[in-house]
Amino acid sequence: MKPSKIKTLKGKKPDEAPDAISRRSFLSILWSALGLAALMEFLWMTFSFLRPAKPGSAENQANTVIHAGAVASFAPGTVTAFQSGEFYIVRLDDGGLLALSCKCTHLGCTVPWIEKEKKFLCPCHASAFDITGNVINSPATRSLDIFPVIIENNIVRVDTGKRIKRGNFDPKQVIYPPKV
Amino acid sequence: MTPAADPPRHLFKPLSTLALHFRPRRVAEKTLNFTLTWGLGGMATVLVSLQLFTGILLKFTYAPVPTQAYASLARLQEGYLFGQLVRSIHFWSANLLVVVVCLHGLRVFFTGGFHLPRRLNWVVGLSLLILVLASNLTGYLLPWDQLAYWATIICVSMLEYIPVIGSRLQQVVLGGHQIGPATLRSFFAMHTAVFPALIVMLMAFHFWRVRKAGGLVIPRSPAEEPDDNPAMVPTHPDLLLREAALALATIAGVLVLSLLYDAPLGQPANPGLSPNPTKAPWYFAGIQELLMHFHPGVALLIAAALTIGAFCLPYLNYNEAPAGVWFASVNGRRTARAAAMFAAGITPLIIILDEYAVRFLTLPPGLPQAFSHGLIPTALFIAAVVGLYVLLARKFQASRLESVQAVFVFLVVGWVILTATCVIFRGEGMKLRWPF
Numbered sequence: 001m002k003p004s005k006i007k008t009l010k011g012k013k014p015d016e017a018p019d020a021i022s023r024r025s026f027l028s029i030l031w032s033a034l035g036l037a038a039l040m041e042f043l044w045m046t047f048s049f050l051r052p053a054k055p056g057s058a059e060n061q062a063n064t065v066i067h068a069g070a071v072a073s074f075a076p077g078t079v080t081a082f083q084s085g086e087f088y089i090v091r092l093d094d095g096g097l098l099a100l101s102c103k104c105t106h107l108g109c110t111v112p113w114i115e116k117e118k119k120f121l122c123p124c125h126a127s128a129f130d131i132t133g134n135v136i137n138s139p140a141t142r143s144l145d146i147f148p149v150i151i152e153n154n155i156v157r158v159d160t161g162k163r164i165k166r167g168n169f170d171p172k173q174v175i176y177p178p179k180v
Numbered sequence: 181m182t183p184a185a186d187p188p189r190h191l192f193k194p195l196s197t198l199a200l201h202f203r204p205r206r207v208a209e210k211t212l213n214f215t216l217t218w219g220l221g222g223m224a225t226v227l228v229s230l231q232l233f234t235g236i237l238l239k240f241t242y243a244p245v246p247t248q249a250y251a252s253l254a255r256l257q258e259g260y261l262f263g264q265l266v267r268s269i270h271f272w273s274a275n276l277l278v279v280v281v282c283l284h285g286l287r288v289f290f291t292g293g294f295h296l297p298r299r300l301n302w303v304v305g306l307s308l309l310i311l312v313l314a315s316n317l318t319g320y321l322l323p324w325d326q327l328a329y330w331a332t333i334i335c336v337s338m339l340e341y342i343p344v345i346g347s348r349l350q351q352v353v354l355g356g357h358q359i360g361p362a363t364l365r366s367f368f369a370m371h372t373a374v375f376p377a378l379i380v381m382l383m384a385f386h387f388w389r390v391r392k393a394g395g396l397v398i399p400r401s402p403a404e405e406p407d408d409n410p411a412m413v414p415t416h417p418d419l420l421l422r423e424a425a426l427a428l429a430t431i432a433g434v435l436v437l438s439l440l441y442d443a444p445l446g447q448p449a450n451p452g453l454s455p456n457p458t459k460a461p462w463y464f465a466g467i468q469e470l471l472m473h474f475h476p477g478v479a480l481l482i483a484a485a486l487t488i489g490a491f492c493l494p495y496l497n498y499n500e501a502p503a504g505v506w507f508a509s510v511n512g513r514r515t516a517r518a519a520a521m522f523a524a525g526i527t528p529l530i531i532i533l534d535e536y537a538v539r540f541l542t543l544p545p546g547l548p549q550a551f552s553h554g555l556i557p558t559a560l561f562i563a564a565v566v567g568l569y570v571l572l573a574r575k576f577q578a579s580r581l582e583s584v585q586a587v588f589v590f591l592v593v594g595w596v597i598l599t600a601t602c603v604i605f606r607g608e609g610m611k612l613r614w615p616f
Contacts, residue, residue: 107334108334108337109454123458124454139476
């Protein structure tokens with residue numbers, strides 16, 4: 001704050017009631033600050049209001065783990081679609097299991113499995129993926145997302161709440177059922 | 181003058197004085213020429229009014245819940261007198277509004293209506309265009325049919341490619357991690373409250389800036405000097421009657437279109453089955469076509485750069501400001517024509533080459549995708565734009581304004597061709613086809 005400058009603007013002499021003027025400018029700054037604070041409060045309120053709920057919260061947890069079926073019901077070298085429309089269970093030729101997302105990594109269309117050509121083919125922009133989810137035809141740039149597979153008592157479960165993004169297929173992502 | 185002697189005038193006087201309150205008393209006679217404005221701004225205003233009117237009616241019948249939305253529209257079309265018509269008017273005036281606002285912007289640009297004192301109004305107008313696009317996109321989802329559902333998925337998935345904030349932004353837009361009831365609720369709220377309110381407020385600002393600038397640019401030929409004392413005519417009746425006639429003609433046109441062609445309502449949305457092909461709404465088809473050829477990050481970068489560039493157009497320190505002259509000058513017309521022809525030739529050529537012959541995206545082999553799909557096409561694109569600019573400045577002795585205008589023409593024509601390619605010339609599996 002520069003009292004001298006304000007004084008000349010108001011056309012008053014320097015020795016004339018400098019306190020009154022600086023009080024006025026002090027108060028207007030105070031009011032502006034309060035106004036700004038009120039604005040911030042409303043902005044904060046708006047953003048908190050519109051922020052989506054966390055997917056991992058306790059109430060959602062129970063619904064995201066899906067019971068897929070017995071290990072034996074997935075023959076090696078097959079792809080099984082699930083009614084929920086969110087994932088495929090892939091049983092590789094060596095018996096390993098993968099849960100692949102149905103969502104094309106390009107622009108989010110649902111990719112059907114073409115059994116005849118042994119690939120996932122996106123109807124929207126012709127991206128193609130092999131059985132492990134790797135891209136064999138652009139425009140998609142990443143492999144299909146995967147979900148964690150849990151095998152307990154020879155039952156396959158998939159946690160659809162934890163989508164895992166990946167660049168490429170890695171053998172470590174495959175889950176093998178325990179040998180009996 | 182006694183009121184009794186002239187009853188009709190007395191009857192309308194409150195209305196005409198109200199209209200005059202918003203408008204200047206007199207306007208320059210030459211700005212009334214239809215070939216200056218083509219009535220585009222007025223048409224846009226009428227279409228927005230139609231949108232508000234039909235939108236409010238629709239709001240009485242629509243249920244913004246995924247399980248009921250489709251059924252509520254089906255019921256509207258079958259169970260309500262004029263239900264289908266009201267929806268068709270809303271649909272057609274929404275689509276026409278995008279076209280009319282774009283054409284209006286082109287008219288303003290090519291008649292030099294973006295120089296001082298109209299600079300800020302260019303920015304306001306572009307913001308209005310963006311709001312109109314946002315309204316259209318949020319409205320596109322509401323029918324919750326296959327077309328709506330998948331087009332929205334495509335558009336929202338594009339957000340994911342924005343660096344750093346992309347995924348978060350996508351979650352905010354969707355109201356969660358995937359498209360669902362929260363998405364429909366938030367799109368409905370944006371479509372029926374936020375965007376209309378912003379549009380109406382900005383329109384008021386837009387009109388006020390027109391009046392502050394002293395009305396429209398006064399048309400003249402390149403050889404003519406600007407007229408400091410143009411002939412004036414009274415706003416009422418000369419301008420208001422023309423506007424009323426244009427408004428009625430626009431409404432009649434929309435009505436005829438809506439009676440002839442119903443707004444489409446396809447199969448209910450099925451999240452497990454993407455239709456083939458799935459396309460974004462036509463006004464975003466240009467971006468989708470870019471995505472066919474560029475790495476998604478690059479395509480979005482180009483779209484963002486073009487948008488920012490459009491906002492900067494009035495602020496590029498031109499040496500001249502030829503308001504009212506179509507295409508700025510005689511040389512401006514030549515360079516604009518050359519740029520349009522260049523774009524009309526090279527854009528289809530690149531699209532067809534990329535589709536059938538060279539596959540630029542996979543060249544050269546072995547490089548990481550960020551290079552082959554990313555840096556190389558970006559460099560090519562920037563080189564093309566800069567090259568065009570330099571070529572124009574050298575070969576045609578074009579001034580900065582003329583060169584910028586030519587680059588603008590090049591990009592607009594290219595964009596129109598990209599859009600048309602995606603909408604008309606792509607069929608099953610997004611392969612090129614000949615539709616006729």
